[in-house]
Amino acid sequence: MTQDALIVIDVQNDFCPGGALAVAGGDEIVAPINALMAAFGAVVLTQDWHPADHSSFADNHAGAAPFSVIDMAYGPQVLWPRHCVQGAKGAAFHPGLNADRADMVIRKGFRPQIDSYSAFFENDHKTPTGLEGYLRSRGLHSLVLTGLATDFCVGFSALDAAALGFDVTVRMDLCRAIDLNGSLAGMVEKLKAAGVALA
Numbered sequence: 001m002t003q004d005a006l007i008v009i010d011v012q013n014d015f016c017p018g019g020a021l022a023v024a025g026g027d028e029i030v031a032p033i034n035a036l037m038a039a040f041g042a043v044v045l046t047q048d049w050h051p052a053d054h055s056s057f058a059d060n061h062a063g064a065a066p067f068s069v070i071d072m073a074y075g076p077q078v079l080w081p082r083h084c085v086q087g088a089k090g091a092a093f094h095p096g097l098n099a100d101r102a103d104m105v106i107r108k109g110f111r112p113q114i115d116s117y118s119a120f121f122e123n124d125h126k127t128p129t130g131l132e133g134y135l136r137s138r139g140l141h142s143l144v145l146t147g148l149a150t151d152f153c154v155g156f157s158a159l160d161a162a163a164l165g166f167d168v169t170v171r172m173d174l175c176r177a178i179d180l181n182g183s184l185a186g187m188v189e190k191l192k193a194a195g196v197a198l199a
């Protein structure tokens with residue numbers, strides 16, 4: 001499948017057990033993702049990459065509790081515990097991930113005033129990350145998504161990819177979810193409605 005791309009979303013220390021925004025079982029997917037890389041002609045990693053003053057951090061909003069929701073100019077935004085700060089250990093890839101195999105690393109969430117769950121567009125659903133152009137100019141049309149977290153960065157990446165016309169499969173067995181107030185079930189419904197294959 002040399003024209004297929006494996007997209008590995010945010011397999012970073014802060015999303016794994018012991019990290020600032022740990023996803024249960026986040027580390028369990030590392031070895032099987034590594035094993036899957038050999039079957040692909042292209043491997044892309046994404047990295048959540050926030051400045052210290054990022055607006056998605058609860059501690060940058062006086063009195064705000066982590067996991068509460070605020071209205072930003074572009075819509076509702078969950079306020080997260082401080083995570084994946086640029087250059088910090090929490091932002092590094094899980095040490096077991098075979099990051100050397102990646103052809104491309106795309107960083108997202110680096111603008112202070114806007115969060116970016118999707119690997120394609122920031123949370124305004126307009127500002128591009130550049131990943132679409134990269135994939136198209138390499139002739140990669142069929143995408144397999146894995147990583148963290150199913151109901152946020154993986155899910156929104158898959159929805160955007162489908163809307164852009166890519167052929168999209170989410171390997172649910174190689175993803176783990178945050179599951180905040182039913183967010184996993186909600187995302188699964190959206191993915192099915194968008195024609196994303198769930199494997």
Ligand code: VGL
Nearest residue numbers: 010048080148149152153
């Ligand atoms: C993510 C919340 C905040 C993710 C990133 O990778 O799913 N979730 N930043």
Ligand code: ZN
Nearest residue numbers: 048083084109
């Ligand atoms: Zn983030």
